[in-house]
Amino acid sequence: MYTKTILLITSMRPTQWPKNIVVFTAFFFSINEGWNFTDSSDVFIKFIQVVIVFLFFCFLSGALYILNDIKDVDFDRNHPLKRFRPIADKQISKNLGIIFSSSIILLLVCISYVMNRDLAYCLLVYSIITLLYSFTLKKIVILDVFIIAVGFVIRVIAGAIILGVPISIWLYLCTGLGALILAFSKRRVELILGGDQSLEYRSVFKYYSLRMIDYFIWLVSASLVLSYSIYSYSASNLPDNRFMLITIPLAIFGIFRFLFLLRNGKVKVQPEDIFFRDKILLLTIVIWVTTSISILYLYRG
Incomplete structure (x- = not known):
């Protein structure tokens, strides 16, 4: 038992x-x-x-x-x-x-x-x-x-x-776009590792190619940067002083760092694991979270 x-x-x-x-x-x-x-x-x-x-x-x-x-x-x-x-x-x-x-x-x-x-x-x-x-x-x-x-x-x-x-609806959109990046990254890694045998594990791979997936990842990443920027500027629940705009460079750097690691083969079948394995990316996330919480707390309504 x-x-x-x-x-x-x-x-x-x-x-x-x-x-x-x-x-x-x-x-x-x-x-x-x-x-x-x-x-x-x-x-x-x-x-x-x-x-x-x-x-x-x-x-x-x-x-x-x-x-x-x-x-x-x-x-x-x-x-x-x-x-x-x-x-x-x-x-x-x-x-x-x-x-x-x-x-x-x-x-x-x-x-x-x-x-x-x-x-x-x-x-x-x-x-x-x-x-x-x-x-x-x-x-x-x-x-x-x-x-x-x-x-x-x-x-x-x-x-x-x-x-x-x-x-904010923009935060929901950021969540969805971030998840899309991870999901497409997972498909990319699986396609590379599976090679010619990929179809044996996922029939949908016959429709995917590395070029297509890379295009989707870059498109979604750009959309995520734009959506987070709009959220940081316009969300009604954020401080009126627009200090959340300070976190945009951190978010952009984190996204670019992930894409860099993905292109260099550092991201594995479970893409989210890289958030804990890469010290620079982990530090970026910690700074972003700390900065965001500090701004929301110090300038709360």
């Missing part, structure tokens, strides 16, 4: 859970108007609420990973790395995986419904589009990447819902 539990948790891919940290977006960017600093318990309660949503998405995405592995089990058994996954390696039966993951999804939706009805809708929509992606949409060129980006935006929306704070 203990072994099966460990294998089920492994199948939920906990190494992918840090992606769900985007649910904290609304928490940090609402400092200027959503936090009540006269009541320390208010900030703590908001933080706990977002942590709960973060955990919800960790377990939900994990359960959906299991269903995806069940769907792709035949392909995974021919993959040099994925064939070692518990379901592909027949360490866990398909029936056990279906029962376990379905129970988690149902439980999370029910609990979230009690907490906040709109939050439950977010979890439900996220589950539906992820399942559609696993069974059909990942075979449709470009749409496969857009669905991944939508999943990140839903996480941000969920974080805003549980806090009851509005955030």
Whole structure:
């Protein structure tokens, strides 16, 4: 029983859970108007609420990973790395995986419904589009990447819902564009590593080429820079003194640094890992976050 539990948790891919940290977006960017600093318990309660949503998405995405592995089990058994996954390696039966993951999804939706009805809708929509992606949409060129980006935006929306704070539409757009860059980067790395055998792992690769993916990445990156610049200047929840414009050079440098690492083969199959492996990029992110929070706190309304 203990072994099966460990294998089920492994199948939920906990190494992918840090992606769900985007649910904290609304928490940090609402400092200027959503936090009540006269009541320390208010900030703590908001933080706990977002942590709960973060955990919800960790377990939900994990359960959906299991269903995806069940769907792709035949392909995974021919993959040099994925064939070692518990379901592909027949360490866990398909029936056990279906029962376990379905129970988690149902439980999370029910609990979230009690907490906040709109939050439950977010979890439900996220589950539906992820399942559609696993069974059909990942075979449709470009749409496969857009669905991944939508999943990140839903996480941000969920974080805003549980806090009851509005955030700028430009911040949602920045989230989606950032996710598109990561998704296209993942496709790029997979295409390079897979070579002529790429089609055996993803049928959609017959429509992609490195030149096309590079073009998309540069186009989306330019759109992200523009969107973040507009957000920093025009978002209604930011300080009126426009000091958030100071963070634009940091954001641009971070994006360019990522693109540099991508072109030089430093970005791996999980592109987001580079944020922790590259010291310069990590330092840039830390400075950007610290600067943004400081501006929002010091010049809050």
